[in-house]
Amino acid sequence: xxxxxxxxxxxxxxxxxxxxxxxxxxxxxxxxxxxxxxxxxxxxxxxxxxxxxxxxxxxxxxxxxxxxxxxxxxxxxxxxxxxxxxxxxxxxxxxxxxxxxxxxxxxxxxxxxxxxxxxxxxxxxxxxxxxxxxxxxxxxxxxxxxxxxxxxxxxxxxxxxxxxxxxxxxxxxxxxxxxxxxxxxxxxxxxxxxxxxxxxxxxxxxxxxxxxxxxxxxxxxxxxxxxxxxxxxxxxxxxxxxxxxxxxxxxxxxxxxxxxxxxxxxxxxxxxxxxxxxxxxxxxxxxxxx
Amino acid sequence: xxxxxxxxxxxxxxxxxxxxxxxxxxxxxxxxxxxxxxxxxxxxxxxxxxxxxxxxxxxxxxxxxxxxxxxxxxxxxxxxxxxxxxxxxxxxxxxxxxxxxxxxxxxxxxxxxxxxxxxxxxxxxxxxxxxxxxxxxxxxxxxxxxxxxxxxxxxxxxxxxxxxxxxxxxxxxxxxxxxxxxxxxxxxxxxxxxxxxxxxxxxxxxxxxxxxxxxxxxxxxxxxxxxxxxxxxxxxxxxxxxxxxxxxxxxxxxxxxxxxxxxxxxxxxxxxxxxxxxxxxxxxxxxxxxxxxxxxxxxxxxxxxxxxxxxxxxxxxxxxxxxxxxxxxxxxxxxxxxxxxxxxxxxxxxxxxxxxxxxxxxxxxxxxxxxxxxxxxxxxxxxxxxxxxxxxxxxxxxxxxxxxxxxxxxxxxxxxxxxxxxxxxxxxxxxxxxxxxxxxxxxxxxxxxxxxxxxxxxxxxxxxxxxxxxxxxxxxxxxxxxxxxxxxxxxxxxxxxxxxxxxxxxxxxxxxxxxxxxxxxxxxxxxxxxxxxxxxxxxxxxxxxxxxxxxxxxxxxxxxxxxxxxxxxxxxxxxxxxxxxxxxxxxxxxxxxxxxxxxxxxxxxxxx
Numbered sequence: 001x002x003x004x005x006x007x008x009x010x011x012x013x014x015x016x017x018x019x020x021x022x023x024x025x026x027x028x029x030x031x032x033x034x035x036x037x038x039x040x041x042x043x044x045x046x047x048x049x050x051x052x053x054x055x056x057x058x059x060x061x062x063x064x065x066x067x068x069x070x071x072x073x074x075x076x077x078x079x080x081x082x083x084x085x086x087x088x089x090x091x092x093x094x095x096x097x098x099x100x101x102x103x104x105x106x107x108x109x110x111x112x113x114x115x116x117x118x119x120x121x122x123x124x125x126x127x128x129x130x131x132x133x134x135x136x137x138x139x140x141x142x143x144x145x146x147x148x149x150x151x152x153x154x155x156x157x158x159x160x161x162x163x164x165x166x167x168x169x170x171x172x173x174x175x176x177x178x179x180x181x182x183x184x185x186x187x188x189x190x191x192x193x194x195x196x197x198x199x200x201x202x203x204x205x206x207x208x209x210x211x212x213x214x215x216x217x218x219x220x221x222x223x224x225x226x227x228x229x230x231x232x233x234x235x236x237x238x239x240x241x242x243x244x245x246x247x248x249x250x251x252x253x254x255x256x257x258x259x260x261x262x263x264x265x266x267x268x269x270x271x272x273x274x275x276x277x278x279x280x281x282x283x284x285x286x287x288x289x290x
Numbered sequence: 291x292x293x294x295x296x297x298x299x300x301x302x303x304x305x306x307x308x309x310x311x312x313x314x315x316x317x318x319x320x321x322x323x324x325x326x327x328x329x330x331x332x333x334x335x336x337x338x339x340x341x342x343x344x345x346x347x348x349x350x351x352x353x354x355x356x357x358x359x360x361x362x363x364x365x366x367x368x369x370x371x372x373x374x375x376x377x378x379x380x381x382x383x384x385x386x387x388x389x390x391x392x393x394x395x396x397x398x399x400x401x402x403x404x405x406x407x408x409x410x411x412x413x414x415x416x417x418x419x420x421x422x423x424x425x426x427x428x429x430x431x432x433x434x435x436x437x438x439x440x441x442x443x444x445x446x447x448x449x450x451x452x453x454x455x456x457x458x459x460x461x462x463x464x465x466x467x468x469x470x471x472x473x474x475x476x477x478x479x480x481x482x483x484x485x486x487x488x489x490x491x492x493x494x495x496x497x498x499x500x501x502x503x504x505x506x507x508x509x510x511x512x513x514x515x516x517x518x519x520x521x522x523x524x525x526x527x528x529x530x531x532x533x534x535x536x537x538x539x540x541x542x543x544x545x546x547x548x549x550x551x552x553x554x555x556x557x558x559x560x561x562x563x564x565x566x567x568x569x570x571x572x573x574x575x576x577x578x579x580x581x582x583x584x585x586x587x588x589x590x591x592x593x594x595x596x597x598x599x600x601x602x603x604x605x606x607x608x609x610x611x612x613x614x615x616x617x618x619x620x621x622x623x624x625x626x627x628x629x630x631x632x633x634x635x636x637x638x639x640x641x642x643x644x645x646x647x648x649x650x651x652x653x654x655x656x657x658x659x660x661x662x663x664x665x666x667x668x669x670x671x672x673x674x675x676x677x678x679x680x681x682x683x684x685x686x687x688x689x690x691x692x693x694x695x696x697x698x699x700x701x702x703x704x705x706x707x708x709x710x711x712x713x714x715x716x717x718x719x720x721x722x723x724x725x726x727x728x729x730x731x732x733x734x735x736x737x738x739x740x741x742x743x744x745x746x747x748x749x750x751x752x753x754x755x756x757x758x759x760x761x762x763x764x765x766x767x768x769x770x771x772x773x774x775x776x777x778x779x780x781x782x783x784x785x786x787x788x789x790x791x792x793x794x795x796x797x798x799x800x801x802x803x804x805x806x807x808x809x810x811x812x813x814x815x816x817x818x819x820x821x822x823x824x825x826x827x828x829x830x831x832x833x834x835x836x837x838x839x840x841x842x843x844x845x846x847x848x849x850x851x852x853x854x855x856x857x858x859x860x861x862x863x864x865x866x867x868x869x870x871x872x873x874x875x876x877x878x879x880x881x882x883x884x885x886x887x888x889x890x891x892x893x894x895x896x897x898x
Contacts, residue, residue: 104595108591110590278415
């Protein structure tokens with residue numbers, strides 16, 4: 001019984017992490033740069049949800065589109081500061097510029113909302129659901145459903161729409177995409193908008209059960225980073241699997257052993273995966289031609 | 291980076307007695323010293339404390355430049371090494387009351403041991419996998435510090451860490467401690483500069499910018515990366531110890547991620563792979579928040595924006611910006627190329643007995659289902675010029691990569707002078723006497739042609755870590771290597787381009803610089819992968835003449851080429867590959883008439 005409940009909570013957390021990791025992978029694939037502020041964008045999304053709920057007291061599911069749209073615009077602004085001035089530089093510059101903006105976001109949130117954790121409204125209602133003997137958190141279930149819909153929608157967009165194909169072309173070979181007339185810079189800006197929108201959704205989903213505080217971004221980015229590396233650098237399904245794996249360690253394993261031990265085991269597993277499969281679980285070995 | 295080699299070239303050429311000293315870092319170091327001195331003399335105790343912390347970070351970042359700057363690996367373990375050094379001093383000092391002179395060496399040693407332990411699994415990982423693995427190491431150490439309460443004091447840490455005590459003198463807070471820390475920074479900077487100022491530093495540069503180039507000139511990449519990681523840990527340990535001596539309490543804060551982030555930011559803002567960059571970055575980023583204090587709670591927002599601004603306006607870091615500014619106001623005299631120097635007598639690593647120089651036996655290699663080398667067998671005789679032809683995708687470059695150790699064969703043997711070389715790492719094969727060029731040119735773009743070649747000719751000098759440490763005065767090995775490099779650039783007729791960065795050179799010149807680099811290794815056999823590609827007819831004829839002259843001097847040549855008008859008159863023997871198989875071997879005339887070869891290029895003859 002306990003295991004099943006833990007499993008549902010774990011999948012819910014993993015689904016939220018997957019949204020964080022997906023945003024990270026989108027930018028990574030489009031620009032080959034690491035967005036180290038992805039976790040801070042999630043934090044911003046969480047606080048935007050908190051603020052929006054204070055203005056209009058409706059359930060999270062109604063706020064979600066608002067938060068997503070706001071964050072998409074925020075993501076555009078973010079790319080103008082963190083990426084476009086540096087687009088022809090070594091990618092480590094973007095690593096640093098996003099760190100710098102992350103510091104700005106953290107301290108901005110701190111100045112506006114204070115350092116205490118805040119809570120956003122649940123997606124539909126709080127409380128639990130009784131199915132026979134199971135007691136399941138409604139919020140966990142709704143997180144799983146909403147995240148699954150968002151991930152599926154994103155997958156369909158990439159696979160089936162012309163816009164998605166253009167984004168993929170840009171990610172795969174920017175010069176070639178430009179040569180066939182794709183507005184590459186707009187595609188990259190759109191990628192940032194989408195990554196920030198996903199972060200906003202993740203922020204809203206996480207800020208109910210797990211609260212939101214100004215400094216949570218660095219913890220989240222480390223998790224997203226791990227998820228993406230475990231899955232294979234740049235692999236979208238890999239990122240989802242990696243996120244789930246982390247959540248399982250955090251929720252299920254730490255319920256049976258202690259949290260620090262579970263975290264320690266997570267890193268040990270990570271190092272073992274890298275040792276035996278240096279390209280991650282879903283990654284391909286790329287060999288540069290000599 | 292270009293500036294380092296350019297200036298060093300200039301100085302070596304001028305040959306002033308002290309010209310070698312502090313090349314490239316004199317100005318920023320002087321500026322840094324002025325700032326430190328000004329604050330030290332005028333500041334209040336708070337200013338002195340902040341500047342002491344800046345010194346601690348400077349030491350930490352100088353160390354980080356080894357792995358992140360010189361080796362070019364995004365290590366996220368520097369914070370962990372720092373924390374381990376801090377904990378060693380913190381625990382031994384506060385709990386056992388051990389003095390500085392005992393705890394300091396231990397604080398340096400333990401992170402280095404940690405680096406040695408993690409090196410084997412971690413260093414073979416590439417880019418972000420390496421970054422994450424090092425991050426993982428840091429997180430495990432942090433967890434250990436939080437949960438091993440009986441020893442580390444857990445999340446609360448341990449108070450009562452003593453100050454620095456040198457034998458019978460307690461170094462007081464304030465100016466004396468500041469002086470002590472900055473003296474160590476100066477020592478650390480001097481050591482880092484000593485290690486990287488000569489040929490050894492150039493080898494790091496090549497390794498960072500182009501791994502294929504590095505392997506082809508015999509640079510042991512794994513060893514350099516190992517040295518860089520351990521050096522970074524040594525510096526981090528020292529910085530960690532000084533840090534807890536200054537704040538007098540050890541806590542998990544020293545192991546947390548913000549320190550790592552600060553180090554990375556300092557290195558990039560100050561200037562990557564620059565010692566002065568580490569110092570300037572540390573001073574600026576430690577003081578930035580202080581300068582914005584008047585903004586009250588918004589000061590860290592201003593700090594973040596300022597860091598972003600510096601990244602955007604100074605692509606080569608603040609030190610790079612300073613040097614460019616200086617070059618504009620007070621330009622240095624244009625560098626002069628060194629005089630060519632005859633290469634040392636070729637060392638004979640290969641016995642001079644009869645039998646083929648290179649023998650390939652039953653060589654097999656498959657990539658998934660594609661067979662790139664199918665039971666290949668052939669010999670290359672000493673002094674021969676062998677041409678290798680075959681349609682696109684027939685496995686020519688794969689064969690070169692197998693011989694030079696970039697790929698490992700699935701089966702079969704390769705013998706050089708009768709001794710097996712298959713299975714050896716690429717850099718060892720290069721040192722044994724097999725030099726090569728690449729189909730897609732692999733030079734270090736931001737380095738002068740001269741230094742690109744000098745790294746290869748320097749192999750004869752046998753540079754390395756110990757050599758770098760013990761070089762006094764100007765690096766004579768580098769000077770000789772550059773002289774020999776000038777000789778080989780002359781052999782290829784491109785000596786006039788020696789001081790230009792390879793990025794600025796036209797394609798045809800780059801090809802010849804690459805050949806000069808291969809020759810500078812003093813090889814037994816030179817393998818050229820499409821040397822005539824992209825050259826006009828005049829350049830092709832010139833190159834063919836020069837190659838023929840090299841062969842006349844006893845060098846064995848193995849030339850891969852599509853261009854038959856170039857290859858046919860040059861080659862004495864030819865072999866032809868198709869689908870990984872050897873389909874023909876013989877004189878150029880025989881090959882030209884060989885039905886198998888014609889079929890491979892033109893398709894099967896028509897039925898009718």
